[in-house]
Amino acid sequence: MTPAEQLDDHHRKPRNLGKLLNATVSGDIGSIVAGDALRFYLKVEAERISAARFQVFNATDQVAAASVVTELAIGRTLDEALALRPSDLCAHLGGLDPHELPPQVWGLEGLRSAIAVLRGELPGNDEELDPVLCRCHGIPEETVRQSIQVMGLSEVQAVVDATGAGTGCGSCRADIPRLLAEKDGAAAKPPEARRAGPNGRIPTLMRIQRLVSEKIQPQVQVHGGSIELWDFDGRTVTVTVRGLADETRRQALGQLETALKADIAPDLGVAERTQSCA
Numbered sequence: 001m002t003p004a005e006q007l008d009d010h011h012r013k014p015r016n017l018g019k020l021l022n023a024t025v026s027g028d029i030g031s032i033v034a035g036d037a038l039r040f041y042l043k044v045e046a047e048r049i050s051a052a053r054f055q056v057f058n059a060t061d062q063v064a065a066a067s068v069v070t071e072l073a074i075g076r077t078l079d080e081a082l083a084l085r086p087s088d089l090c091a092h093l094g095g096l097d098p099h100e101l102p103p104q105v106w107g108l109e110g111l112r113s114a115i116a117v118l119r120g121e122l123p124g125n126d127e128e129l130d131p132v133l134c135r136c137h138g139i140p141e142e143t144v145r146q147s148i149q150v151m152g153l154s155e156v157q158a159v160v161d162a163t164g165a166g167t168g169c170g171s172c173r174a175d176i177p178r179l180l181a182e183k184d185g186a187a188a189k190p191p192e193a194r195r196a197g198p199n200g201r202i203p204t205l206m207r208i209q210r211l212v213s214e215k216i217q218p219q220v221q222v223h224g225g226s227i228e229l230w231d232f233d234g235r236t237v238t239v240t241v242r243g244l245a246d247e248t249r250r251q252a253l254g255q256l257e258t259a260l261k262a263d264i265a266p267d268l269g270v271a272e273r274t275q276s277c278a
Helices: 003-012 060-073 078-082 086-092 106-118 141-151 156-163 171-187 201-222 246-263
Strands: 025-031 036-045 048-057 132-134 226-232 236-242 269-272
Touching: 003 060, 025 106, 036 060, 036 106, 048 060, 048 078, 048 106, 060 086, 060 106, 078 106, 132 141, 132 171, 141 156, 141 171, 156 171, 201 226, 201 236, 201 246, 236 246, 246 269
Parallel strands: 236 269
Antiparallel strands: 025 036, 036 048, 226 236
16 A cells, blocks of 8 residues: 555554553643644553553544554654654555644644653643544544434435535444434433533534534624633633623623523533633
8 A cells, every 4th residue: 555545554454543441641632622632642661652542522633644654653662652653654654644644643642641640740631522423424422422412313325415424434333323313312302301411521512512503602793702612610600701891791792601601501501711821
């Protein structure tokens, strides 16, 4: 195979994709809030990497390169792994044109992040990324589940067309009916049960982000301002507000808190990110 074909093979059949059980450490790159992230897992024995795996969340363009990084990392010492560069990926693939790689190789950044966590240079992670449904394109189950709910999808082909899951090898099409059945089960629950929202930080963040962008941001833009999700600690949603007068700002924050309590969870609060937090 040509170098480009080898890279494509890593995209279609990624090596070491998925959570590493009994990992020594993991590192994150990307933005959980925005919905694009990669988690890199390492098992380390005597300062040498004995296993490496990764998960992606809405970052399908990073799958192939991250797959290559896992191959290169396994068997190296931590310092040797830190020295890896995009040029090493290109050489491993037989002379790949560097322009074929993503501008930022998240696999390498995730590897460095994991080593930094292991050495105490970064805090550890306490959230789980969602399991991948479509291994060919790195599409998580939660992405497909949310698409089914939001778009009201009811057939396998409609899910494939909307999300891209199942357009590779096609094996994950067999799992889509299970997610469709989950939607039907949720619809059968009483309203008070449905309002509880999804379990887990990532799906909750996705709902909060959608609420901010669809319900609050359009109202704020009328007044020439903007409001953006900044952080979420499980109880308080922190946002950045720009370009609004004090009274309009207070109204926007109040509307957001009301919407969060009604649509996500009744115990959520809202805080504004101050300039000193920049």
